[in-house]
Amino acid sequence: MVGKTKKSSLILSDLNDDVLCIIFDYCSLDDLLNLFYVCKRFQAIIRRSTFLRRSLDLLLVGHRNQNAISYQRTIQNLSYHKRVKVFQNWCYGRYEEHILFHQSQFNPSKIFLEKEFLYKSHSGQLRKFARSKRHGEILYRRPIETYGEVRDADITSLSKTDGTIFIGRRNGRVKIISVDGNDENDPIDETNVSSNAYSGQRVESIDFSGDLFATSTLQRAALWQKRYELDMPYLDTVAELGEGFKCIRFSPNVDRMAMGKYKDASRRGLSLVDVATNDVSPLASDTSSIYDLQWKDNDVILTGHYDTTFRLFDCRTNCDELIWLDPYDLAIYSISYDGNFGVLCGMKYHCRVNLYDLRVPNKYIQLYFPKQRFRGAKGISSPAYQVVNDQSQLFIATDYNLRVLDFDADWAESKDYTNIFVHEMIVNASS
Structure with missing residues (x-):
């Protein structure tokens, strides 16, 4: 058998x-x-x-659109596996915090992020820092280049494209800086863009594309053209855009420019400029004050407001299509758009940053509260004056330092505020 x-x-x-x-x-x-x-x-x-x-369309780390801003800024090549893990860290608030460039005096910096470098202002000087790929190290602490002097008027606005930097100062003057080693083509002296030659109105916002420049104080907004006379370049006024604005930004096609007012009693704080005709048209966004704005594409504008809202405005329908409310009712000071679906908003207090997904209406994804190691003169912690990000790092410019949240940190403790009311009840019960 x-x-x-x-x-x-x-x-x-x-x-x-x-x-x-x-x-x-x-x-x-x-x-x-x-x-x-x-x-x-x-x-x-x-x-x-x-x-x-x-991982194609994951929030902040998606790679379908390789021309996205955050994709181009990321210094490390993230594998598909790593993208999934970093995405979870963004969503669950798992990050390692770094505090850089601590200073004893009040000085909110302006920052500009690239793949290999970070540009950071310090008073009147602009410094260029190399980014590091080493684990736990964000930047090399010594600047590789500096522009201007610390004793110059404070830098209040900053924009960079290719080898050209455009800065605005507190004293109402702007400066074009060439960083491609071809300084002889740009020996332009600082230009006063205030409403008159003798005033020193703070430059609130600037932008440029090619030889077309835009500036705004709270009293005057103008377009400028870079021209040459006897082979010497200078900025020539192209158009006066009327009263001043808090923030301005050219559209991706540079055929229009969005402008947000600091205060508007008629609640028409958002305007659009036709670059070809220089006509200014108020838009039907029901708001009185806009602190920052970004273009999503050539028809959609993302705006951060004093009235504690973040909005998506569509120029084709001339209305706010989506409105997100801050859960703590705080004003939005700054916006960073990743080029796909992610938007990070810097808030008025506590260096806090909100994460939003444009595909998820009426709800934030996560809140980030950096450690409160230094408080301002009135005992209230700093606003997030400017936020910029790549796919795994978030840079926050505050009153006295630069905060960096590194989300490529799987070992870090999770600080999850997806439901702030449940979180606060747990904290109160444990205390």
Whole structure:
């Protein structure tokens, strides 16, 4: 009598790749992260068939649009697996905080982020810092280049495109700086853009594209053209845009410019300029004060308001299509748009930053509260005067330092404020 052979049981690794792909599609992100470390075969399948697709449109770390701002700024090449983990860290508030360039005197800096460098103002001087790829190190502390002098009037606005930097100062003057080593083509002296030659009105906002420049104080907004006379360049006034504005920004096609007022009693704080005709048209955004704005595309404007709202305005319908309310009813001081779906808003107090997803209406995704190590003169912590980000790092300019939140930190403690009321009840109960 022939003995019966024992039937071996089927395990997951016995299945072919096509079946595994179907199974992995039903797994949650946490399950996929666990399966990823089972064996090299699972790693290859999950990386190729699952993480590649799932990470395409993830908030802040998506790679479908490789021309997105945050994608171009990221110094490290994130794998599909790493993108999923960094995405979870953004959503769950898991980050490592760094406090850089602490200063004893009040001086909110202006910052500009690139893939390899960070530009940061210090009083009247602009400094260029190299970014570091080393783990736990954000910037090399010594600037590789400096422009201007600390004793110059404070830099209040900053814009950079390719090898040209455009800065505005507290004394109402602007300066064009060439950083491509071709200074002889741009020996332009500082230009006064105030309402008259003798006033020193603070330059609130600037922008430029090619040889077209825009400036605004709270009393005067103007367009300027870079021209040449006897081979010497200068800025020539192209158009007067009437009263001043708090923030201005050219559209991606540079055919229009959005302008936000600091205060407007008629509640028409958002205006649009036709660059070809220089006509200024108030838009039907029901707001009296706009602190910052960005273009999402050539028809959609993202605006941050004093009335504690963040809005998506569509020029085609001439209305606010989406409005997000801050849960703590604080004004929005600054906006950073990643070029896809993510928007980070710097708030009035506590260096706080809100994360929004343009695909998720009427709800914030996460709140970030940096550590309160230094308080201002009135005992209230600093606003987030300016925020910029790449796919894994968030830079926050405050009263006295630069805060950096690094989300490539899986070991860090999670500070989850997705439900602030539940979080506050837990904190109160534990205390």
